Amino acid sequence: MASIVTCIAPVNIAVIKYWGKKDEKLIIPLNDSLSGTLSMDQMHAKTTIMASPNFTKNCIWLNGKEETFDNIRLLACLKEIKRRAQEDGTSKELLSWNIHVCSENNFPTAAGLASSAAGYACFVFALAKLYKVKGDVSQIARQGSGSACRSLEGGFVRWHMGKSSDGSDSLATQVVPASHWPEMHVIILVVNDKKKKVSSTSGMQRSVETSDLLKHRVAYCVPKRIVDIEKAIKSKDFPTFAEITMKDSNQFHAVALDTFPPAVYMNDVSHSIVDLIHCFNKVKGCTKVAYTFDAGPNACLYLLEPTVAETMAVVDYFFPSSNSKNTVQGLPVPPCNA
């Protein structure tokens, strides 16, 4: 007799970036961040977890390849879920069995496309289902990969850095559901799907140690931007939303360059996409499209439904080789059972 669950979880794309931790172990961020959750039809992580009295050890397969189960973040999530499960009265027998985990992304891993966010959100959500853990698990997903906590809700989601040193109030909450702004779309332009040279984890650690611009960003820029973008989202003010999104992406990459040695994530194609979007908005006479780049060269465009066809045509004309994915933003309650 064994117990098995399969879940899928979405990708989220930050419009106010998380970059820098005040606690490396607990993954408590230096600033609040805010993201849109994408629908799961094009990009998602899928995880199956089986617990059995016959398993002699814990095992994990990531995208078909067996990995060791000694990853400190993986173990932290498992330990924390089991602690909560015990509190919730889950059977001791089930909790004593070893698990086998099989996880897959249907998009490039570690290319700056939020794969760890979807992966850890899915892992923690599936564990919570397996062990019947109730309530918020975003503070557990956060300990797998910071940005993962934002993939546990749909729509626009804010990760509050919190005040407590144990991280208990560093969790993600929904700002608005996807149904609030159903016209919102995200186009992902895959410029390069190779694994990035500097991981987000080590890049941001280096920024915390060396970048003066990061201190300025955290103290003066992000707090105001978070308030303003939340207001813009709630009132569906696209030009304000777009301007803040683009400025925050630009500042995040400026911080990456201010890091010593610098972390270079965008390439020439990424910069040409930035130019193209500014040009497009200028020709249109108002801001119709916003770009944002995570720790990689791939562009994420936020735009409203009436602009999608024209933008796709313009992108295909200027960047015929970029593999673009058009995905609507959000599903009501991701992640979910598969």
Ligand code: DP6
């Ligand atoms: C640029 O969540 O991958 O995508 O917490 O060390 O696992 P760790 O980092 P991670 O960093 C994501 C950084 C980002 C911005 C964001 O998603 O907010």
